[in-house]
Amino acid sequence: MKKPRCKEASPIRPFKSIRSRALVTAAVLSLALTACGSGTLSGASNSADARTSTSAAETGSLTKVSVGAIPIGDVAPIHVGKAQGFFSDEGIDLVIENTNGGAVSVPGVVAGSYDFAFGNLVSLMVARDKGLDLRYVANGTSTTGEQGKDFAAVVVLEDSPIKTAKDLSGKTVTSNNLANIGDTTIRATVDKEGGVGSELTFVEIAFPDAFAALEAKQVDATLILEPFLTPALEQGGRAVLWPYAGAHENLDIGGYFTTGERIEQDPELVAAFTRAMSKSMEFSQENPEAVRTAIGTYTKTDPELLKKITLPSFTPVFSREAAAELGAAAVRYGTLNKAPDLDLLLPKN
Secondary structure: OOOOOOOOOOOOOOOOOOOOOOOHHHHHHHHHHHHHOOOOOOOOOOOOOHOOOOOOOOEOOOEEEEEEOOOOOHHHHHHHOOOOOOHHOOEEEEEEEEEEHHHHHHHEEEHHHOOOOEEHHHHHHHHOOOOEEEEEEEEEEEEOOOOOOOOOOEEEEOOOOOOOOHOOOEEEEEEEEOOOOOHHHHHHHHOOOOOHHHHHHHEEHHHHHHHHHHOOOOOOEEEEEOOOOOHHOOOOOOOOHHHHHHHHOOOOOEEEEEEEHHHHHOOOHHHHHHHHHHHHHHHHOHHHHHHHHHHHHHHOOHHHHOOOOOEEEEEOOOOOHHHHHHHHHHHOOOOOOHHHHHHHOOOOO
């Protein structure tokens, strides 16, 4: 990876700050905390008056921008882009804050603790379905499109009678979150392979613990993502389904989002962040070793394992066709009440 580039301060114009301090109501936080956790939401819709905002701190002539990002391989491009100087080139002093997922990032963005955050598509669809005005401004990670070599798979034990995706009908499978992108794509792929996706039973188990649950025969199959997938396959696991690639060969998994209010009131900052992310995505796709190096800086993944894991694809532009299919599947399985409005969810290409 080339060294970060230093940017002279004088030519960069700080972005305006649109946020003011206010108290976030318990109702909004309760809804937001649920929005990307188990996926079973309840509560009132979002209100702009109930959101907290704090003014962005500025360092010199760079505007400090905070981004909530779960420390997994999916978010490597934003770390790569920071190291390459793509964000400082756009006048942004980027601060990446590790989160535990949507249960933290969604309320963080709603409350103004983060300017942007990373979240998967179904999480944002669910949030919007419940009234939160959250919108993507940049893509983050996509499937490789290859069933047989992707960064997510449903794994069984080597001696399992389950041989194909169709055989998963009626079985118990793990997912890191319920009523979310994992179980939605698994059900959709089972349907495409001739099984009955609605007959699967899901239990919530985190990726690091999923293979242990399978070995203990607590479940029939388990959803595992890198960097846990490669070790699972080396230790007696066998992949029978590649849910992201199976759901759609161009499926985008997650991206960076903010509130509709910020997009409307601070378009310069949003545009600058989007440009920097696009450069980061393109560079990461062309430089996989830079991605592997970056992952090693914010996770404890063994360096030897980093050399072997399958990386996602990094594509700046969202696939609307794939997102529409994903939304339709989420409605079919009861995760959403209605098909998502992609014109509001996704940025204009």
